[in-house]
Amino acid sequence: MKLPALAATLLLASAAPAVAAETPFEWLEAVDGARAMEWVQAENAKTLPVLTGDARYAGLHAEALTILSAKDRIPTSKFIGTGVYNFWQDAANVRGLWRRTTLGSFRSATPTWETVLDVDALAKAENANWIWKGSNCRPVTHDRCLVDLSNGGKDAVEVREFDLKTKAFVEGGFRLSESKQTVAWLDADTLILTRDWGPGTTTESGYGFVVKTLKRGQPLSEAKEVYRGSPKDVSVTPMVYRDAKGQRVVVLRRAVDFFHTEFLLLTDKGVEKTQIPQRSTIQGFVNGDLIVTLEESWTRPRFDKDKDPKVFASGTLISITPDKALGKPLTGPNGEIVISNNCDPCVVFEPNARQSIDQVEVTDNRVAAVVYDNVRGRLMTFQDRGEWGWRASTLPTADNASINLVSASDGGDQLFFTVESFVSPTQLSLGELVAGKLEVVKTMPARFKADDLTVEQFEATSKDGTKIPYFVIRKTNLKYDGSNPAQVFAYGGFQLSKLPLYDPINGKLWLERGGVQIVPNIRGGGEFGPAWHEAALKQNRQRAYDDLFAVAEDVVARKISSPRHMGFYGRSNGGLLAGVALTQRPDLWNAVVVESPLLDMLRYHLLPAGASWIGEYGDPTKPEEAAWIAKYSPFQNVKPGVKYPLAYITTSTKDDRVHPGHARKFAARLEEVGAPYLYYENTDGGHANAADPAANAKRWAMHYVYLSRQLMD
Structure with missing residues (x-):
């Protein structure tokens, strides 16, 4: 469907960075709004035939599903008491089994597993869209756990008390309604928690700032308040630590922004800073x-x-x-x-x-x-x-x-x-x-053939002279002639590092088929400690983008690849990076995957849970900060007359961390200026954009069909 032209409004917004009362395509921020969902369905109807109709899709999907559903993958192991617990998903258990074994059995080649909770059966019995989000078991006895269940993969969860001995939810036990909440065991019959307690108890980021204790048998309305932060905080969360001597310390983490936390102790005298x-x-x-x-x-x-x-x-x-x-x-x-x-x-x-x-x-x-x-x-x-x-x-x-x-x-x-x-x-x-x-x-x-692969580490020089290391994973006999299809994968934020990880999906669907993987360690990450992260905070954000572009240019200079055959993939904050890569340097890429992204950086703080990231990006309500945010914000920097490569933009309707409105509005803006794009929105999945192995296999198959079409064909 053709959308109305709003270029003049966008230009005004760029000229005056303070956020307007209404911005272009704001109606697409209504997550389940009828008009917004009609747009989503129309976009999906255009994109699905292109990607799933490609001759390569079936094979890529089958390979991804085989990997994601493999029964011989390593079970993620978690100690609970003297046992080893695991949450397992496969083709027969799409929502998953919570199961356990002994340490001795786990060490064997074929452990004997006992099912503790069947989430597929629970969802069917309750006619609910339950997605497992983890467990938190009470100390010392390790006999009961608080189980987190999410509707469709959202960060908000319902919490229920579960008995590990009877393998059943505790009748009359703790049960907390859906909320973004943090809960800890204070003792065997008391919880300390923060959540949405009602009007006026959540921060602008959507997290709780009132900490209360709740005793067994009490309704939420009778929970006792022990500390109250501020609505301007990101959140306040309780943590209970114990050592082997039985000593306990209760810490309240008052996050004043994403990176600054005031630590308080709950003592016999009350809360002390x-x-x-x-x-x-x-x-x-x-x-x-x-x-x-x-x-x-x-x-x-x-x-x-x-x-x-x-x-x-x-x-x-x-x-x-x-x-x-x-x-x-x-x-x-x-x-x-x-x-x-x-x-x-x-x-x-x-x-x-x-x-x-x-x-x-x-x-x-x-x-x-x-x-x-x-x-x-x-x-x-x-x-x-x-x-x-x-x-x-x-x-x-x-x-x-x-x-x-x-x-x-x-x-x-x-x-x-x-x-x-x-x-x-x-x-x-x-x-x-x-x-x-x-x-x-x-x-x-x-999971993929690797004996003919080589891993190298190079350095690029960024705009300000900083040396930026990056990894190249490639076929050993690859010729440096600029014709190699290369996927660049970076993040550059929140002090998260890009490390040498074994990625079966990428290995099978990309490397084994002759693709090259480029992994830059740009500033904003944590590869070299806090200073590496701080170098790209707020007004210095452009450094992360300059680092990425320097690596891409170095890849081209070495003839590892070329702009015709090079693409970028980013998700979440990496999705913001992808948006900037598309809008600032469209000449460097022939493919850009923009997944679960932040893109309208002049409104990100108004969309859950955007306000929590002001410590990373800056505050768009302050004119001086909005000015430097506006310079890189992808949504505001899509321009008519620019030759953009075909972008693939994808998100999830149920992403309650990075709002799907970012991706929707960006696609709408690209359409407005006549730029090419593909858009797909998964109606489940949450921020990870994959609620189950089948959905995840579809997701990755579509990704690699797109990359193959753009970089290999």
């Missing part, structure tokens, strides 16, 4: 110490006036006792300040300029951390030696790999973790951290 820097992450609690990653430098005053303040560098992993976190000195029997030789806070590990800490997990007696050196991972463990500080050890894992911490045991020092690379299938290992022993428990079968 800590001195932990706002750009920090509490990773766990071990031996009476909070384990904290600092995302900013911290100058910590000493209680001994004769000593200089202690400075901790940004990116450092530290330990600190709750009392010291509150700024309380150690006192003697008469109230005098006691100076201890022990460090508190203590440095656990301090990365150098080309290192970063990616993940941290704690067990009863150890801290484990994944450390990356120039985007190549290793697994380190740390032992607290009291006044001698922390002792570091490196566990033997594959070189030049990506490591993911999966689950720590509820008692003891066991840790499941995976190791993988671009061309090496994922291995699941069990680490005995005190003994320093590792056991490979499972290895994923190879």
Whole structure:
């Protein structure tokens, strides 16, 4: 359907960046609105025949579905009590089975699984569109869990108490109606939680800011308030940490924006504010110490006036006792300040300029951390030696790999973790951290032919002279003549790193068919710690885009590919990156996949949960910030008369994290200026855009049909 011309309105919006009361195509923001859904159905009707009607679609779909439904893939393992639990989906169990086995059985080649909850059967019995969103089991006894169920994949969930012994929902147990909510067990019969409690209890981002405790048998209306943040906050969430000695600390995380969090402790005296820097992450609690990653430098005053303040560098992993976190000195029997030789806070590990800490997990007696050196991972463990500080050890894992911490045991020092690379299938290992022993428990079968692939790492020079590393995964015998179909995949935001991951879908549907994969480590990510992320925040956002363009130009200069055969793929914040790639440098690409994207950056804060990201992008309600946002916002920068490559824009109706209105309006704007595009909207799936293996297989088959048409044909 042809949409009315609104170019003049867009030009006015660009000239005056302050957000207008009404913007072009705003009616497409009505998620389930009749007019908006009529538009979606019309767009889907145009796109589906093009992509699913391609001769390659059936084969690509079959290969994707085989991978996504494979019964020999590694079961994601989670310790609950003494058992190992897994959530499993395949062709016969589309919504999935929550199941369990013993650790001994799990270590065997053919574990014996016991079904705990059949989500397909539950959805059928209740005539509901349930999607599994995880579980949170009560400590010590590990006999009951809070199960999160989502309607169609939304972030908002219904929470129900489930008995692991009887394998049934607890009659009269905890049951919380649908909301974006965070819940923790305070004790066996008390929850501490935040959610939508009614009018005036959610932030502008749509998250709760009122923390309450709820006892067993109480209705939500009788929950007791313990803390109230502000509607201007992103959220306030409770976290309960316990160590092996039975000590407990209750932390309230008041996120004042996406990256700045005020940490408070719930004590016998009430809620007390800590001195932990706002750009920090509490990773766990071990031996009476909070384990904290600092995302900013911290100058910590000493209680001994004769000593200089202690400075901790940004990116450092530290330990600190709750009392010291509150700024309380150690006192003697008469109230005098006691100076201890022990460090508190203590440095656990301090990365150098080309290192970063990616993940941290704690067990009863150890801290484990994944450390990356120039985007190549290793697994380190740390032992607290009291006044001698922390002792570091490196566990033997594959070189030049990506490591993911999966689950720590509820008692003891066991840790499941995976190791993988671009061309090496994922291995699941069990680490005995005190003994320093590792056991490979499972290895994923190879999903694509990789013995003829080569992985290289190059550097490009960005506009300001910064060196940007990037990986190239290609056929070994590939000729650098500019004719190679290449997909560039980047993210560049929220301190999330692009790591050497084994991607069976990409390997089978792209690399095996002769495609090249390019993975840039641009600023905005976390590859080199907090500073790498901060370099592309807010008014410096263009640096991330310049980094991407520098990598693409380097790929062309090396004749790895050329603009005729090179495409870009991005999702979520990467979808914003894709939109910028299309609008700023249409000359670099012949394909751009824009998935689940942010695109109207002058209105993103008004669309759930956009207001939570002001710390990343800036505030469009402030004219000076709106001015630099408007310079790159893709929706505002689509221009008539520009030759754009055919874009593929895709999202989900049920995405309640990145609003589908972004994708819809962008497509409508492209149509208005006569630019080519394909648009497809999945009516289920949530932000991940894949509610089940069948839907996910369709999604990826359509992606690679599009890329094949644009880059290989």
